Amino acid sequence: MGRKLLLEHINVPGINTFAVYRSKGGYAAVEKALKTLSPDEIVEEVKKSGLRGRGGAGFPTGMKWSFLAKPENTARYLVCNADESEPGTFKDRYLMNYIPHLLIEGMIVSSFALGAHVSYIYVRGEMMPQIRILEKAIAEAKNAGFLGKNILGTGYDLELYVHPGGGAYICGEETALLESLEGKRGNPRIKPPFPAIAGLYGCPTVVNNVESIAAVVPIINDGGEEYSKIGIGRSTGTKLISAGGNVKRPGVYEIDLGLPAEEFLYSDEYCGGIANGKRLKAVVAGGSSVPILPANLFLKTINNEPRLMSYESLSDGGFVSGTMLGSGGFIAFDEDQCIVRNTWNFTRFYHHESCGQCSPCREGTGWMEKVLHRLEYGHGKMSDMDLLVDVSKKIEGNTICPLGDAAAWPVASAIRHFRDEFEWHVTNASEALSRNYGLAHYADPLKKLETA
Amino acid sequence: MKVTIDGIPIEVEPGTTILNAARQIGGDVVPPAMCYYSKLKDSGGKCRTCLVKVSKGSEKDPRPMPKLVASCRTTVMEGMEVQNITSPEVIEARKGIVEMLLVNHPLDCPICDQAGECDLQNLAFDHGAAKTRYEFDRRKFEKIDIGDNIQLHMTRCILCYRCVFVADQLTDHRIHGILNRGDHSEISTYIKHAVDNDFSGNMIDVCPVGALTDKTFRFKNRVWFTKSVEAHRDCDKCAGKVTLWYKGEDVLRVTGRKDVYGEVAEFICNTCRFDKKKTEDWVIEGPRKVPNTSVMNSNHYETLHPLPVVKTNLVLMEANKEQFERETRL
Structure with a gap:
């Protein structure tokens, strides 16, 4: 276990106040960045660090910043995406709740690097306490001269605003977020143009996740090179994982990317294993949108190598036997959980949250929800599984924004890996109402692959 | 700019969308569009029926686009190659979209x-x-x-x-x-x-x-029992160019003049549409051309199966031999 970068001082009493945060070395990155580095140098540091977007897609942050168009006499904006609504993910809320100044510090440095003089933190509407915390933190920072006009005497001006959303999952999609921020209905825009060219109010805009922006702070403090030494391969640095489900110790953990999945799940430092002495059945590794994996495929890749918590290792095997790191919403299911019910629950969420703009997602999510509801309540048919796979295929990739994909993947993967359980719900319909399928063979060791 | 749609090359203005380029070719290669309307800004991209496959991005960057794209909102690039009816993937996706729309x-x-x-x-x-x-x-x-x-x-x-x-x-x-x-x-x-x-x-x-x-027209008649003629009048609010829908001597309905893609040539005002329902209000120009694929055409006009556009243009015919052969084989 290496040094924690984001949550190092999380247990210091009063770390949510400016004075304590400052005394623990906070805002050093702002001083260093504004006084000694040029904006381009900061972008270069972030590029060197190999930091990848922590919101789900994993796109390199430095690269995203360098795509930002810089026309003369046009404002540029940095928008922080704090519309964290993915079922299973609660890392950003934790960060904003307990250490809000880390985000503010990251926002100042990032805004400076991008040349933005007005930046927004778009917070999900349900997170009212966090909005108040952030506003208090911004006021404190402003009093101390870290925000407003002429920050630290460097001549750089920055205004930071917190904007509450209406509480729609779709507003976490970057272009829908911008629409919502402009005061319109939160429908995703059709790309191109990308926000880096025409984003908020038609100006070049960068939208980053809370954790990505917070991670800029240690990158500036220690240097990008130092940051890139943590982690494995192209997955550099640390990641906040919000562990939930049937684990002994649910919560937010900061891990070095590349930590073995088995260690994360079973070591006492992290999740501490499955609660109540049950056995692991399945894992959703990165929030509800990513494909679900049975226990055996989660702990080992298809080639019988131990799976690591990193972007590459989790997606090893593609969609056939892999998943994705996503936004780090780790959900473990024990042997008593019903995968059909869980899949229905996820689909119900996507059905409720689809914006209704493009037809495959609007109609398809509702359709899948109804079929899964029927399966779960014992009225399913054997042909339903093929129907669900087919409908999810028709949605996937044919929509404006990734919500369609996010709705399709959990269904397709659940049927791929847990088809027996779905079929059992059809053949033993009445039994399925009173008991669950159980662990079955989902934790059995993987068969050795035959090498051709 | 030169683009190729289903093997048919065409020169279009920069900034044209794939859909409009296909409409310039006409015939079978035009993707269907349910939400795009050329006279309304920002329309399109929502229904996804016009999805096409871009098998070659452009001359500069020949990589194919990873997903199917909405042709109504994707502008053409120099040397772009697009597959519409020649791609099984597109046909399959479109079938799915139609099913979703009908759900x-x-x-x-x-x-x-x-x-x-x-x-x-x-x-x-x-x-x-x-x-x-x-x-x-x-x-x-x-x-x-x-x-x-x-x-x-x-x-x-x-x-x-x-x-x-x-x-x-x-x-x-x-x-x-x-x-x-x-x-x-x-x-x-x-x-x-x-x-x-x-x-x-x-x-x-x-x-x-x-x-x-x-x-004013609800439940009055089935459209295929009505006879459409083009007419105009002097209107101070709009151009006054409309289609009148007759049943016998009565004007049952007034609409804008729609083209083959269902788009009106000019928007008309409510006075022309709802209030002027007498023959003497209008100057009749002649019968409206109805495509022979439309049910409205049944029982009205005797038309031979008209030749697809490709068959009238020798250059296009040469360029699109494959489609031509498929057409004649059927």
Whole structure:
């Protein structure tokens, strides 16, 4: 276990106040960045660090910043995406709740690097306490001269605003977020143009996740090179994982990317294993949108190598036997959980949250929800599984924004890996109402692959 | 700029969308479009029926695009190669989209005024499957009146947003939009009878399905029993160029002049549409040309099967030998 970068001082009493945060070395990155580095140098540091977007897609942050168009006499904006609504993910809320100044510090440095003089933190509407915390933190920072006009005497001006959303999952999609921020209905825009060219109010805009922006702070403090030494391969640095489900110790953990999945799940430092002495059945590794994996495929890749918590290792095997790191919403299911019910629950969420703009997602999510509801309540048919796979295929990739994909993947993967359980719900319909399928063979060791 | 669509090369202006480039070629290679309307800014990209495969991005960057793209909102690049009806992937995806569009559509064509000139009907006929796999209740809404002459039957709506753009762009101030989200979203004025301006009637023309209907024409007649003629009058509000729909001596309905893609040439005002329903109000120009694929044409005009566009243009014919052969083989 290496040094924690984001949550190092999380247990210091009063770390949510400016004075304590400052005394623990906070805002050093702002001083260093504004006084000694040029904006381009900061972008270069972030590029060197190999930091990848922590919101789900994993796109390199430095690269995203360098795509930002810089026309003369046009404002540029940095928008922080704090519309964290993915079922299973609660890392950003934790960060904003307990250490809000880390985000503010990251926002100042990032805004400076991008040349933005007005930046927004778009917070999900349900997170009212966090909005108040952030506003208090911004006021404190402003009093101390870290925000407003002429920050630290460097001549750089920055205004930071917190904007509450209406509480729609779709507003976490970057272009829908911008629409919502402009005061319109939160429908995703059709790309191109990308926000880096025409984003908020038609100006070049960068939208980053809370954790990505917070991670800029240690990158500036220690240097990008130092940051890139943590982690494995192209997955550099640390990641906040919000562990939930049937684990002994649910919560937010900061891990070095590349930590073995088995260690994360079973070591006492992290999740501490499955609660109540049950056995692991399945894992959703990165929030509800990513494909679900049975226990055996989660702990080992298809080639019988131990799976690591990193972007590459989790997606090893593609969609056939892999998943994705996503936004780090780790959900473990024990042997008593019903995968059909869980899949229905996820689909119900996507059905409720689809914006209704493009037809495959609007109609398809509702359709899948109804079929899964029927399966779960014992009225399913054997042909339903093929129907669900087919409908999810028709949605996937044919929509404006990734919500369609996010709705399709959990269904397709659940049927791929847990088809027996779905079929059992059809053949033993009445039994399925009173008991669950159980662990079955989902934790059995993987068969050795035959090498051709 | 030179693009190739299904093997047919064509020169178009920079900034043209793939869909409009295909429309310049015409014939079978034109992707169907339910939400795109060339006269309404920002329309398109929503229904996804016009998805095509870009097998070569451009001359500079020949990589294919990873996903199918909405041809109505994707502009062409120099040397781009597009596959529409030649790509099985596109055909399959389109079939899926049609099925999705029909999932919550009531299929009440026998009592729908739009039947016969309905874009969704044509789309389903051309690209859809014969049966649906959807076995649940469809969404239902109460009929509401939008203004005095327009009725909204939300149950039939496919949420193409065209009427929202009409309200946004043709009229003085926006009075109607979308409420709610997902498959329970609905077009609404929020306040009944709120739409009251001179061009609101164009919502009826742009609606691809029977969700917005003309109350002066509702249940009067089936469109294929009416005879359409083109006519004009001096109007101080609009160009006054319309299509009149006759049954015997009576003008049952007045609409804008629609082209083969269901788009009106010019938007007309409500006075022309709802109030001028006598022959003496109009100067008749002659019968309207109705494509032979339309049911409206049955029993009216005797036309031979007209030759597809490719067969009249020798250059295109040469370039698209494969499609030509397929056409003649059938």
